[in-house]
Amino acid sequence: MSFTVAVAGASGYAGGEALRLLLGHPEARIGALTAHSNAGSALGEHHPHLRALADRVLVPTSAATLAGHDVVVLGLPHGASGAVAAELGDDVVVIDLGADHRLTDAGAWAQFYGGPHAGSWPYGLPELLHAGETTAAAQRAALAGVHRIAVPGCNVTAVTLGLQPGIAAGLIDPLDLVAVLANGYSGAGKALKPHLLASEAFGSAQPYGVGGGHRHVPEIEQNLRRAGAPDVTISFTPTLVPMARGILATATARLRPGTDPATVRAAWEAAYADEPFVHLLPLGPGGAPQWPTTAATLGSNTALVQVVVDERAGRVVTVTAIDNLVKGTAGGALQSLNLALGLPETLGLTSNGVAP
Numbered sequence: 213m214s215f216t217v218a219v220a221g222a223s224g225y226a227g228g229e230a231l232r233l234l235l236g237h238p239e240a241r242i243g244a245l246t247a248h249s250n251a252g253s254a255l256g257e258h259h260p261h262l263r264a265l266a267d268r269v270l271v272p273t274s275a276a277t278l279a280g281h282d283v284v285v286l287g288l289p290h291g292a293s294g295a296v297a298a299e300l301g302d303d304v305v306v307i308d309l310g311a312d313h314r315l316t317d318a319g320a321w322a323q324f325y326g327g328p329h330a331g332s333w334p335y336g337l338p339e340l341l342h343a344g345e346t347t348a349a350a351q352r353a354a355l356a357g358v359h360r361i362a363v364p365g366c367n368v369t370a371v372t373l374g375l376q377p378g379i380a381a382g383l384i385d386p387l388d389l390v391a392v393l394a395n396g397y398s399g400a401g402k403a404l405k406p407h408l409l410a411s412e413a414f415g416s417a418q419p420y421g422v423g424g425g426h427r428h429v430p431e432i433e434q435n436l437r438r439a440g441a442p443d444v445t446i447s448f449t450p451t452l453v454p455m456a457r458g459i460l461a462t463a464t465a466r467l468r469p470g471t472d473p474a475t476v477r478a479a480w481e482a483a484y485a486d487e488p489f490v491h492l493l494p495l496g497p498g499g500a501p502q503w504p505t506t507a508a509t510l511g512s513n514t515a516l517v518q519v520v521v522d523e524r525a526g527r528v529v530t531v532t533a534i535d536n537l538v539k540g541t542a543g544g545a546l547q548s549l550n551l552a553l554g555l556p557e558t559l560g561l562t563s564n565g566v567a568p
């Protein structure tokens with residue numbers, strides 16, 4: 213079942229990565245490619261690594277240029293997707309890589325983003341556990357056959373995958389969650405910003421969004437509520453580190469009294485044993501854990517997860533690594549698109565990365 217696909221925001225990082233993956237998808241036929249200030253230029257000027265599309269000319273982003281495709285991928289800044297999507301027919305499958313359609317709570321949208329709330333769409337994290345589940349079936353069912361998909365924020369994917377087994381199994385206190393992340397620069401997009409200059413970025417780690425104001429906070433809490441915690445609070449701190457891609461999310465939680473490490477391990481194993489793209493790393497000889505690294509995920513749709521118990525502190529410690537542009541954006545989008553179209557979930561995707 214082949215499909216035609218247009219990509220809006222094709223000159224950007226997210227749009228470019230969507231194109232890289234779509235070029236390897238056996239059923240995708242790539243149609244219109246759009247941009248904003250760079251309309252009129254060739255894609256090869258922005259993504260010289262996408263040789264097959266190097267000569268394709270970017271056209272302005274509008275409902276008219278995106279019309280006539282089976283699938284439209286929106287890789288646009290926050291606030292720009294809602295208006296375009298509203299003009300696309302219900303028969304078109306629209307995938308929003310941005311935030312406009314992720315939050316169900318209009319109040320949270322107003323607080324963290326501002327401006328009109330475009331409404332919420334089915335949420336493109338197939339592995340999201342729903343309350344009472346040990347493996348993610350309900351979210352996959354919720355994506356089957358849909359024509360609108362809101363792709364999660366990349367940090368949100370990493371933190372949710374790290375913590376949700378403990379929430380769903382009732383093993384951790386949802387009011388005592390802390391996440392600290394190391395983030396690659398491509399997560400910030402291509403637009404020029406002074407703190408992203410090489411002279412500022414090289415050799416330095418920079419925290420941002422500190423103190424509860426990052427817009428991924430309500431999205432993480434929304435996911436963990438769905439996983440079974442009606443009241444949930446997370447302290448979330450990302451840190452820019454000098455790498456192009458990747459997220460390493462360390463998320464910790466207070467362990468419910470009396471819970472032993474074997475019970476913790478069993479909950480994470482049950483959640484991810486059958487997942488094609490989320491891998492709980494093994495405990496080595498003598499119980500020494502193998503730790504996720506961003507390098508081991510680059511270019512792949514993989515999330516690597518490890519979980520241990522810090523018995524002295526009474527906390528569960530989880531570490532999750534993803535490529536922000538693949539599992540964190542375009543790969544997760546393609547995985548969800550496959551489910552929406554009734555294709556095999558893994559089609560066109562790989563868990564093998566690029567290293568060193």
Ligand SMILES: NC(=O)C1=CN([C@@H]2O[C@H](COP(=O)(O)OP(=O)(O)OC[C@H]3O[C@@H](n4cnc5c(N)ncnc54)[C@H](OP(=O)(O)O)[C@@H]3O)[C@@H](O)[C@H]2O)C=CC1
Nearest residue numbers: 221223224225226247248249250287288310399401402403
């Ligand atoms: N980078 C990442 O890791 C992730 C990104 N996302 C989301 O994906 C979306 C795109 O991000 P990213 O690719 O990183 O950003 P970039 O800045 O790299 O790209 C933005 C794209 O949107 C276009 N654009 C800019 N302004 C407008 C506008 N006013 N109207 C229409 N199009 C516009 C740009 O076109 P032009 O070049 O012509 O100006 C460009 O194609 C964002 O919503 C982002 O939050 C989600 C998860 C992770």
Ligand SMILES: CC(=O)N[C@@H](CCC(=O)OP(=O)(O)O)C(=O)O
Nearest residue numbers: 310311365366367395396399400
């Ligand atoms: C390094 C960096 O700035 N990363 C971005 C991640 C962007 C992302 O996940 O996407 P959305 O903006 O679509 O939510 C951030 O933390 O805000």
